[in-house]
Amino acid sequence: MAWADLHSFPFNRSSGRALCGSGRVAATNISPHKSIKENYPMSDKVIIFDTTLRDGEQCPGASMNLREKMEVARQLARANVDVIEAGFPVISDGDFEAVHTIATEVHGPVICGLARCVPGDIDAAAAAIQPAGERGRIHVFLATSSIHREFKLKKAREEILRLLTEGVQRARGLARDVEFSPEDASRTEPEFLAEVVRAAIEAGATTVNIPDTVGYAMPEQFGELISYLRGQVSALDDAVLSVHCHDDLGLAVANSLAAVRAGARQVEGTFNGIGERAGNCALEEVIMAVKTRPDVYGHIHTTVAHREILKTSRVVSRMSGLHVARSKAIVGENAFAHSSGIHQDGILKKRETYEIMDPVEVGWGGTELPLTKHSGRHAMTARLVHLGFDLPDSQIASVFERFKEIGDKKKFVYDDDLAALVEDAMSSPEEAYTLDYIHVTSGTATIPTATVRLRRGEKTLQDSSTGNGAVDAAMQAIDRITRRNGQLCEYRVEAVTQGRDALGEVTLKANFGDGQLITGKGASTDVIEASARAYVNAVNRAELSLNRKTQVEAFSI
Ligand code: KIV
Ligand code: ZN
Numbered sequence: 001m002a003w004a005d006l007h008s009f010p011f012n013r014s015s016g017r018a019l020c021g022s023g024r025v026a027a028t029n030i031s032p033h034k035s036i037k038e039n040y041p042m043s044d045k046v047i048i049f050d051t052t053l054r055d056g057e058q059c060p061g062a063s064m065n066l067r068e069k070m071e072v073a074r075q076l077a078r079a080n081v082d083v084i085e086a087g088f089p090v091i092s093d094g095d096f097e098a099v100h101t102i103a104t105e106v107h108g109p110v111i112c113g114l115a116r117c118v119p120g121d122i123d124a125a126a127a128a129i130q131p132a133g134e135r136g137r138i139h140v141f142l143a144t145s146s147i148h149r150e151f152k153l154k155k156a157r158e159e160i161l162r163l164l165t166e167g168v169q170r171a172r173g174l175a176r177d178v179e180f181s182p183e184d185a186s187r188t189e190p191e192f193l194a195e196v197v198r199a200a201i202e203a204g205a206t207t208v209n210i211p212d213t214v215g216y217a218m219p220e221q222f223g224e225l226i227s228y229l230r231g232q233v234s235a236l237d238d239a240v241l242s243v244h245c246h247d248d249l250g251l252a253v254a255n256s257l258a259a260v261r262a263g264a265r266q267v268e269g270t271f272n273g274i275g276e277r278a279g280n281c282a283l284e285e286v287i288m289a290v291k292t293r294p295d296v297y298g299h300i301h302t303t304v305a306h307r308e309i310l311k312t313s314r315v316v317s318r319m320s321g322l323h324v325a326r327s328k329a330i331v332g333e334n335a336f337a338h339s340s341g342i343h344q345d346g347i348l349k350k351r352e353t354y355e356i357m358d359p360v361e362v363g364w365g366g367t368e369l370p371l372t373k374h375s376g377r378h379a380m381t382a383r384l385v386h387l388g389f390d391l392p393d394s395q396i397a398s399v400f401e402r403f404k405e406i407g408d409k410k411k412f413v414y415d416d417d418l419a420a421l422v423e424d425a426m427s428s429p430e431e432a433y434t435l436d437y438i439h440v441t442s443g444t445a446t447i448p449t450a451t452v453r454l455r456r457g458e459k460t461l462q463d464s465s466t467g468n469g470a471v472d473a474a475m476q477a478i479d480r481i482t483r484r485n486g487q488l489c490e491y492r493v494e495a496v497t498q499g500r501d502a503l504g505e506v507t508l509k510a511n512f513g514d515g516q517l518i519t520g521k522g523a524s525t526d527v528i529e530a531s532a533r534a535y536v537n538a539v540n541r542a543e544l545s546l547n548r549k550t551q552v553e554a555f556s557i
Contacts, residue, residue, distance in 0.1 A: 068319035256281045436460065
């Protein structure tokens with residue numbers, strides 16, 4: 001999407017030009033001599049700004065390595081989101097590299113990097129998004145509420161206005177597309193917030209975002225705040241008004257939708273609603289609410305590819321290691337499952353009796369031809385591409401190796417099996433540990449014992465341990481090899497598909513001594529092996545997270 005396409009404005013009180021029938025604006029006669037407002041007079045398009053890779057990744061245990069981030073970013077591009085906030089470049093070398101690589105390799109959406117209102121942050125964000133050219137955005141933020149001003153920043157209102165003006169101006173000197181966020185906006189005095197918004201636009205912000213940072217807002221109030229700002233700040237005719245809601249009271253989606261009704265035209269959030277604490281606004285819910293209720297939202301629309309929603313949710317879940325609840329709206333396993341006889345009967349007679357959305361519209365259904373052990377590398381690769389995985393040859397080779405192993409044990413290899421295998425391969429960067437061999441003895445009258453062999457690059461490392469059970473013994477052997485002492489805090493095993501030969505997928509969370517919960521996932525037809533794979537995955541993620549933490553701790557936000 002071109003930069004100018006994003007800056008089509010929701011309201012134009014002066015031009016009075018009518019909407020096209022679809023609610024979209026035909027951007028004809030675009031001229032560099034006209035203002036953005038003149039080029040794009042009115043739009044009812046809601047810009048979808050995805051921050052899964054920035055705010056979403058701040059969720060405990062959700063750290064992703066570069067390859068995982070790339071998979072998410074590519075899938076977000078396929079889903080046609082408008083903006084990808086790819087990270088916070090100054091925070092660590094890994095974040096910088098991720099934003100830079102996404103800006104280089106992911107085409108379509110605007111690529112955004114976050115920055116505090118500090119020159120070093122803004123310069124780092126500008127350098128990281130540079131490969132995206134005109135599609136690059138710098139997102140600058142500074143807290144504005146009295147509690148943040150007094151206790152965190154120890155700065156008066158005037159100083160906040162000066163700092164944000166300088167920050168936005170600096171960003172505008174480096175990028176054409178600049179977003180400003182007054183952090184904790186929903187708890188900021190409204191008249192001061194209006195001043196802040198005015199100052200940010202005057203300094204050159206092209207989007208002004210209103211975050212409900214701590215999830216404090218109520219839908220009616222938040223909608224009123226958005227209307228108030230639109231009424232007070234006429235300069236908002238020349239900028240996109242955005243919202244960014246957190247889910248501490250379970251109201252992030254409701255608040256975002258209230259804001260859209262009141263005139264916001266960018267919604268920030270994440271797929272599956274992942275994010276700091278209770279999470280961010282679940283984008284799939286906003287997208288489908290707007291689509292499903294034209295009686296409420298009129299011509300308001302998004303340009304997200306709805307049929308990619310489920311796939312995007314699954315990629316985010318697999319790459320972040322964060323499980324989606326069965327009852328989660330739109331993308332949960334039960335979202336379209338009807339178990340009661342009355343409902344099933346109604347659905348058979350007319351789907352709309354109990355379904356307000358067509359599940360196919362969000363990516364459910366479709367016939368799946370399972371692979372078997374006779375399927376070749378080409379068929380498997382084609383299936384991976386269909387599932388949205390874009391893997392380098394080296395990883396295809398390791399997925400194929402596991403596919404053959406599983407194919408020998410299982411009659412059919414389904415899409416979900418394959419996705420679980422990919423995740424195993426993806427979470428094995430060169431320097432990380434991989435499981436080479438495991439042997440366990442266990443039973444009612446023996447002491448459970450495990451021997452584990454891991455590979456790390458060229459090295460092969462082996463050790464044995466006893467434990468309270470076979471899984472515990474395997475994990476203790478891995479601890480001995482990797483010189484760690486992980487505490488298992490959560491452990492879940494699920495069958496990926498049906499039948500006795502189903503792949504078992506283990507998801508666990510472990511604490512490696514620093515209080516952080518690290519997620520690990522592993523899959524196999526043998527649950528002990530799946531557990532060992534999941535634990536090795538957690539150890540690898542712990543290393544990644546430790547490197548990042550050391551750098552992040554070097555500065556405060
Ligand atoms: O929640 C928040 O306030 C944020 C800002 C950086 C936009 O994430
Ligand atoms: Zn946030």
